[in-house]
Amino acid sequence: MAQAVVPHSQHAPISIPVRELLPWAAFAGVLALILIYFVGAEQGATSLISGNVVHEFVHDGRHLLGFPCH
Amino acid sequence: MVRNLLVRGMLAGLVAAALALAFAWIFGEPQVGAAMSLEQHAGHASHAASAEPEPVSRGVQSTVGLATAVGVYGVAVGGIFALVFAFAYGRLGALGARATAALIASGAFVTVELVPFLKYPANPPAANDPETISHRTVVYFTVVLCSVLLAVAALYLGRRLAPRFGNWNASLLAIVAFLVAVVVVCLVMPTVNEVPSDFPAVLLWKFRLASLGTQAVLWSCVGLVFGVLAERALMPYRAPVAAPVA
Numbered sequence: 008m009a010q011a012v013v014p015h016s017q018h019a020p021i022s023i024p025v026r027e028l029l030p031w032a033a034f035a036g037v038l039a040l041i042l043i044y045f046v047g048a049e050q051g052a053t054s055l056i057s058g059n060v061v062h063e064f065v066h067d068g069r070h071l072l073g074f075p076c077h
Numbered sequence: 078m079v080r081n082l083l084v085r086g087m088l089a090g091l092v093a094a095a096l097a098l099a100f101a102w103i104f105g106e107p108q109v110g111a112a113m114s115l116e117q118h119a120g121h122a123s124h125a126a127s128a129e130p131e132p133v134s135r136g137v138q139s140t141v142g143l144a145t146a147v148g149v150y151g152v153a154v155g156g157i158f159a160l161v162f163a164f165a166y167g168r169l170g171a172l173g174a175r176a177t178a179a180l181i182a183s184g185a186f187v188t189v190e191l192v193p194f195l196k197y198p199a200n201p202p203a204a205n206d207p208e209t210i211s212h213r214t215v216v217y218f219t220v221v222l223c224s225v226l227l228a229v230a231a232l233y234l235g236r237r238l239a240p241r242f243g244n245w246n247a248s249l250l251a252i253v254a255f256l257v258a259v260v261v262v263c264l265v266m267p268t269v270n271e272v273p274s275d276f277p278a279v280l281l282w283k284f285r286l287a288s289l290g291t292q293a294v295l296w297s298c299v300g301l302v303f304g305v306l307a308e309r310a311l312m313p314y315r316a317p318v319a320a321p322v323a
Binding site for chain 1: 078079080083101105106109131132133137138139142143145146147149150152153154156157160163164166167168171172173174177190193194197198199200201202205207210211213214215217218284287288289291292311
């Protein structure tokens with residue numbers, strides 16, 4: 008019953024520099040927020056596209072994901 | 078490295094969305110369908126008035142529409158999750174990739190979903206006044222924003238208190254501070270009370286439970302799947318620290 012030494016668990020995490028992170032956070036973050044806007048809020052309180060096709064298409068998902076809907 | 082994590086985050090989001098979709102389909106769709114047939118029978122004010130045909134059929138809404146909505150939401154959430162993880166990894170003490178991902182997922186679920194849900198719970202069709210959509214949208218996203226900002230502030234507070242009180246007590250103090258602040262925000266925000274008095278209570282309860290469950294499946298799956306994927310990607314990012322010689 009010797010204590011097993013597991014070498015690969017003896018590593019410390021190294022953080023990623025903020026400078027490397029910022030451009031990705033800006034572009035991908037904004038893009039992701041726009042996608043969430045289209046699923047969660049487009050053609051509700053605000054409309055970028057006229058009509059209600061987007062709203063009706065994601066209708067069930069919008070209700071079930073908890074976003075305010077008509 | 079960030080690009081790599083981002084791709085893995087969106088992948089984890091897609092997997093999570095598939096599971097959340099299955100949950101929403103099994104537990105949520107029957108409630109949405111029941112509420113909508115109720116809406117048609119009752120001749121709900123605005124919907125009865127709009128005589129023009131629906132642009133998207135129920136069959137499309139409940140299948141392709143639901144899958145698209147949950148899928149896009151999952152990928153977007155996974156992407157943001159990866160970015161938050163990329164910042165948090167290595168900055169939350171000695172937590173590894175999987176523990177960091179699990180911690181962010183549970184924190185994000187409480188902050189982004191649970192807190193807003195407790196103030197403005199999800200409603201099925203026919204349970205809200207369509208005229209108030211602007212007001213409800215503003216107050217809902219205000220609570221989301223407040224909750225996220227307060228969570229970030231609490232995290233910062235916890236890090237500041239850690240040297241004086243130790244990690245455990247500092248974390249407890251930060252959580253208590255977050256809860257108190259969030260309760261104050263919820264008390265200050267206006268109440269939305271629009272569910273018609275003859276709306277079936279059991280249907281409302283089942284729908285809200287299904288909505289919360291869908292989000293819980295999504296967030297826990299994002300956290301667990303991303304943790305495994307990120308751990309593999311981050312192997313070179315872990316410095317060996319004097320492993321004891323056997």
